[in-house]
Amino acid sequence: MSYEGRNVLVTGGLGFIGSNLTVRLVELGAQVTIVDSSRPGCGANPCNIEPVADRVRLIPLDIGEAHQFREALRSSDVVFNLAGEVSHIHSVEAPERDLDINTVAQLRFLEALRRERPGVRVVYAGTRQIYGVPQYLPVDEAHPIDPVDFNGVHKYAATMYHLMLSRSGHLDAAVLRLTNVYGPRMALSIPCQGFLSTFLRRLILKQDLEVFGAGSQLRDPVAVDDVVEAFLLAGASPSLPSRTYNVGGPEALSLGRIAEIAAAVAGGVGILYRAFPAELKAIDIGSYHTDWSRMQRELGWKPRVRFEEGLACALAYYKDNVHRYLDPASPNGCSMPEHAGKRRRLALIPA
Amino acid sequence: MSYEGRNVLVTGGLGFIGSNLTVRLVELGAQVTIVDSSRPGCGANPCNIEPVADRVRLIPLDIGEAHQFREALRSSDVVFNLAGEVSHIHSVEAPERDLDINTVAQLRFLEALRRERPGVRVVYAGTRQIYGVPQYLPVDEAHPIDPVDFNGVHKYAATMYHLMLSRSGHLDAAVLRLTNVYGPRMALSIPCQGFLSTFLRRLILKQDLEVFGAGSQLRDPVAVDDVVEAFLLAGASPSLPSRTYNVGGPEALSLGRIAEIAAAVAGGVGILYRAFPAELKAIDIGSYHTDWSRMQRELGWKPRVRFEEGLACALAYYKDNVHRYLDPASPNGCSMPEHAGKRRRLALIPA
Numbered sequence: 001m002s003y004e005g006r007n008v009l010v011t012g013g014l015g016f017i018g019s020n021l022t023v024r025l026v027e028l029g030a031q032v033t034i035v036d037s038s039r040p041g042c043g044a045n046p047c048n049i050e051p052v053a054d055r056v057r058l059i060p061l062d063i064g065e066a067h068q069f070r071e072a073l074r075s076s077d078v079v080f081n082l083a084g085e086v087s088h089i090h091s092v093e094a095p096e097r098d099l100d101i102n103t104v105a106q107l108r109f110l111e112a113l114r115r116e117r118p119g120v121r122v123v124y125a126g127t128r129q130i131y132g133v134p135q136y137l138p139v140d141e142a143h144p145i146d147p148v149d150f151n152g153v154h155k156y157a158a159t160m161y162h163l164m165l166s167r168s169g170h171l172d173a174a175v176l177r178l179t180n181v182y183g184p185r186m187a188l189s190i191p192c193q194g195f196l197s198t199f200l201r202r203l204i205l206k207q208d209l210e211v212f213g214a215g216s217q218l219r220d221p222v223a224v225d226d227v228v229e230a231f232l233l234a235g236a237s238p239s240l241p242s243r244t245y246n247v248g249g250p251e252a253l254s255l256g257r258i259a260e261i262a263a264a265v266a267g268g269v270g271i272l273y274r275a276f277p278a279e280l281k282a283i284d285i286g287s288y289h290t291d292w293s294r295m296q297r298e299l300g301w302k303p304r305v306r307f308e309e310g311l312a313c314a315l316a317y318y319k320d321n322v323h324r325y326l327d328p329a330s331p332n333g334c335s336m337p338e339h340a341g342k343r344r345r346l347a348l349i350p351a
Numbered sequence: 352m353s354y355e356g357r358n359v360l361v362t363g364g365l366g367f368i369g370s371n372l373t374v375r376l377v378e379l380g381a382q383v384t385i386v387d388s389s390r391p392g393c394g395a396n397p398c399n400i401e402p403v404a405d406r407v408r409l410i411p412l413d414i415g416e417a418h419q420f421r422e423a424l425r426s427s428d429v430v431f432n433l434a435g436e437v438s439h440i441h442s443v444e445a446p447e448r449d450l451d452i453n454t455v456a457q458l459r460f461l462e463a464l465r466r467e468r469p470g471v472r473v474v475y476a477g478t479r480q481i482y483g484v485p486q487y488l489p490v491d492e493a494h495p496i497d498p499v500d501f502n503g504v505h506k507y508a509a510t511m512y513h514l515m516l517s518r519s520g521h522l523d524a525a526v527l528r529l530t531n532v533y534g535p536r537m538a539l540s541i542p543c544q545g546f547l548s549t550f551l552r553r554l555i556l557k558q559d560l561e562v563f564g565a566g567s568q569l570r571d572p573v574a575v576d577d578v579v580e581a582f583l584l585a586g587a588s589p590s591l592p593s594r595t596y597n598v599g600g601p602e603a604l605s606l607g608r609i610a611e612i613a614a615a616v617a618g619g620v621g622i623l624y625r626a627f628p629a630e631l632k633a634i635d636i637g638s639y640h641t642d643w644s645r646m647q648r649e650l651g652w653k654p655r656v657r658f659e660e661g662l663a664c665a666l667a668y669y670k671d672n673v674h675r676y677l678d679p680a681s682p683n684g685c686s687m688p689e690h691a692g693k694r695r696r697l698a699l700i701p702a
Contacts, residue, residue, distance in 0.1 A: 099458055103508070107450055107501075145496060145511075148518065150458075153511040157454070160496075160504040167499065168633055282519055 003236065004029035009076040011035045011063050011109070012044070012083035013056075016186045016193060017125060017178075019048030020224045021080055021231050026052040028232075033072050035083065037062040039101065042085050043187040047324040064105030066112035073116040078235040081109070081162075082125040084155065086193060091151035092279075102154035110161050114170035122162060122173040123234045128246065128288060130156040130177070137218070138252070138291035141177070141244045148285060163243055174234040176227075179248040179290045183224030183310060184317035188325040196221060199259070200311075203266035204318050204326070213276040215256030218287035220249035223310030226303040233299045241298045248290020250303040258307065265311050354587065355380035360427040362386045362414050362460070363395070363434035364407075367537045367544065368476060368529075370399030371575045372431055372582050377403040379583075384423050386434065388413040390452065393436050394538040398675040415456030417463035424467040429586045432460075432513075433476040435506065437544060442502035443630075453505035461512050465521035473513060473524040474585045479597065479639060481507040481528070488569070489603070489642035492528070492595045499636060514594055525585040527578075530599040530641045534575030534661060535668035539676040547572060550610070551662075554617035555669050555677070563627040566607030569638035571600035574661030577654040584650045592649045599641020601654040609658065616662050 008025050012018040013034030025032050034056055038044040049056055059069050063083045066073060073079075084102050085091070091098035113120065131139050132146035147153050162173035182196040188204070190197070202209055230247045234240070253261070259271045276284070295301045305313075318325060359376050363369040364385030376383050385407055389395040400407055410420050414434045417424060424430075435453050436442070442449035464471065482490050483497035498504050513524035533547040539555070541548070553560055581598045585591070604612070610622045627635070646652045656664075669676060 095458055095462060096455075099455065103454070104447075104450065107446055111446060142495075144493075147511060147515060149515065150512075153508055153515060156511065157504055157508040160498060160507065161501075164498060164500065164504060 003232070005031065006077040007031045007033070007075050009033050009035065009072060009079045011079070011081050014038060014044035014046060014048055015082060016043050017181060017224055017227055018080070018082040019185050020183065021082070021228045022049055022056060023052050024228050024232065026055050033057040033059060035059045035061060035063055035069065035072070041087065041090060041190065042101070043193060045185070045187065045324065047321065048185045062105055063109040066109045070112065070116050073113050076117055076120060079113065079120055079122045080231055080235060081122050084125070085151065086127070088129065088149045088151045091149055091154070095150040098150050099154050102151065103157045106158040106161060110165060110171065114165055118170060119172055121235060122171050123231050124159065124162045124173060124175045126159050126175045126177040127152070127155050128177050128179045128290065130159065133285045134288055137287060138289045139246065140291040141242070141246055141294055166243055172240070173243060174240050175244045176230055176234060176247045177244065178222070178227060179288065180219050180221045181224055181227050182221050183314045185224070186314070199262050200314060200318070201326070203262055203269060203315065204322055206268050208270040208272050209259045209263060210272050210274050211255055211259050212274055212280065215259065215273060216254050218252045218254055218289050219258065220252050220289040221258065221307050222247060222249035222303050223305035225310070226305050230295065230301050233301050237299050242294055245295040245299065246290045246292045247295060248292045248303065250306060252289035253307060261307055262311055265308055266315060354583070356382065357428040358382050358384070358426050360384050360386065360423060360430045362430070362432050365389060365395035365397060365399055366433060367394050368532060368575055368578055369431070369433040370536050371534065372433070372579045373400055373407060374403050375579050375583070377406050384408040384410060386410045386412060386414055386420065386423070392438065392441060392541070393452070394544060396536070396538065396675065398672065399536045413456055414460040417460045421463065421467050424464050427468055427471060430464065430471055430473045431582055431586060432473055435476070436502065437478070439480065439500045439502045442500055442505070446501040449501050450505050453502065454508045457509040457512060461516060461522065465516055469521060470523055472586060473522050474582050475510065475513045475524060475526045477510050477526045477528040478503070478506050479528050479530045479641065481510065484636045485639055488638060489640045490597065491642040492593070492597055492645055517594055523591070524594060525591050526595045527581055527585060527598045528595065529573070529578060530639065531570050531572045532575055532578050533572050534665045536575070537665070550613050551665060551669070552677070554613055554620060554666060555673055557619050559621040559623050560610045560614060561623050561625050562606055562610050563625055563631065566610065566624060567605050569603045569605055569640050570609065571603050571640040572609065572658050573598060573600035573654050574656035576661070577656050581646065581652050584652050588650050593645060596646040596650065597641045597643045598646060599643045599654065601657060603640035604658060612658055613662060616659055617666060
């Protein structure tokens with residue numbers, strides 16, 4: 001798998017996963033162009049790419065404005081398509097904003113891409129959220145699609161674009177359906193990148209962790225390094241026997257167990273069990289863990305980083321960089337200012 | 352099943368299926384309000400509701416402008432949601448127009464509806480197109496979702512809205528996935544309501560029917576009267592054991608056989624077999640027929656009208672009304688004038 005000298009486009013490259021991927025691609029010798037609009041609430045942070053900033057080209061536009069960077073599309077050898085809004089909570093507050101970011105902009109981007117660079121390999125960052133409440137565990141790619149919130153609907157619409165345009169020969173896409181990802185460069189100031197972001201923040205601030213309900217729901221956290229490896233494999237594989245691949249962690253852990261491990265790794269924090277807030281209950285999906293055997297079988301991927309290890313690595317990163325992630329003036333904020341006026345009351349996870 | 356005195360909202364009520372439903376609802380004593388923007392290309396025709404025009408309220412707005420008819424939402428007992436663009440060909444020509452009509456407008460409509468009339472029964476006109484190329488026949492509701500064009504993606508996004516908002520208790524929706532529907536009030540001037548519309552037009556004009564390829568693909572045409580009955584049952588059923596129901600015809604017929612029956616019923620036309628145009632081949636799905644046993648089991652519905660019968664009935668309707676459907680100045684046109692300038696060359700079915 002060689003990325004040496006290849007032109008790689010990373011949408012959402014200032015975000016959590018996109019920036020980790022970008023840093024790795026630069027290490028591998030790729031010529032990386034990032035497209036990222038730094039839309040508030042979506043997790044972009046220019047600090048994320050600091051180690052490689054002078055070796056990366058940044059196009060500060062929305063992917064929906066693809067007519068303004070046609071040449072970058074035309075010269076790309078591989079496209080990693082990670083731009084989007086991942087917050088389920090935001091999507092409940094402002095569904096049309098989520099539709100705009102996750103579906104409308106993707107349609108414009110993919111239509112431009114298929115015209116400028118027909119048949120190009122695209123790897124799209126999908127989500128396990130589209131499966132909704134699991135009907136069986138572990139969840140494989142044949143599981144019915146049944147999203148429980150607008151974010152899931154809109155991400156699935158974008159997934160269908162990728163698959164449909166691949167079937168008709170316009171693109172050559174792989175869709176990775178990601179479980180809960182964690183690691184360095186995750187946004188911390190905002191409750192919109194999932195409970196692992198909230199946990200990380202509290203560990204860093206030496207605040208007790210909060211677990212809602214009995215904490216018995218299973219999750220399979222996957223380290224961002226493993227996810228980056230999955231993207232790299234999907235981007236460089238000569239063929240894609242399937243187009244859709246689940247990407248999950250090495251072990252299924254209860255939320256309570258995850259909190260225990262986290263508290264032990266960080267030291268000095270406790271765990272509080274609290275009643276499940278009704279607003280979160282409505283979009284909770286119970287237990288989930290991933291059957292990623294297709295990805296292993298077809299592309300040779302498996303998750304390697306155990307949760308203790310990955311969490312220790314993340315904490316080490318934030319130790320040196322915490323001011324870049326917890327500064328309230330940082331562009332990492334989750335305020336959705338363009339909708340602040342319309343915002344409905346919704347009890348968020350207490351900060 | 353009583354609709355006597357009930358307030359019923361029909362979106363897309365000037366279109367083919369919506370108008371047949373409206374006429375029937377008025378006969379049953381319902382107070383019908385239609386919301387229809389008469390957007391060119393989507394099949395609206397004011398002549399469709401002529402027999403009941405003085406007993407129906409018409410709101411000439413797009414469903415996405417739902418904030419302008421809140422009171423109509425608030426007073427509705429049942430909503431039949433048929434507004435949309437059904438043309439797969441249009442969606443290939445102008446994907447963003449299709450997204451706007453079939454997804455963005457639906458999101459705005461459903462968000463307004465759930466606020467103004469929480470928990471209301473909604474019956475959405477879905478499509479079998481979302482299944483894509485059948486992996487088995489007949490196709491039941493558990494068949495994987497795999498649309499082959501933008502129209503399928505966007506209709507499925509709207510389907511997910513209905514199901515997701517029902518799961519969370521905001522609406523009480525049923526989704527009917529319709530196979531090829533035919534009958535009185537079908538648009539004829541436009542090649543955008545499927546091959547049965549084209550066949551009808553040619554029968555009326557005494558032009559030979561054209562069959563692409565060998566004509567061996569199966570379809571199960573369903574008469575609009577049967578479809579209307581399915582909507583009425585789904586709208587009035589005390590409970591919906593499932594939310595998604597396939598609606599199909601009484602028999603699987605090859606396209607060649609459909610053409611033979613049509614030619615025999617109409618008399619005086621022949622059948623020409625032609626090579627499949629590449630542009631249509633790309634969105635063709637091969638054979639399809641419906642497993643509608645869930646609808647029969649749970650809601651007591653089955654298709655009753657055989658194709659010969661239904662076609663004779665449709666031809667009788669057009670005999671008296673043909674000038675309202677073939678007049679080139681009619682609002683039935685399929686020209687998509689708002690996109691005429693951008694239109695890409697695409698060989699349509701010869702008119």
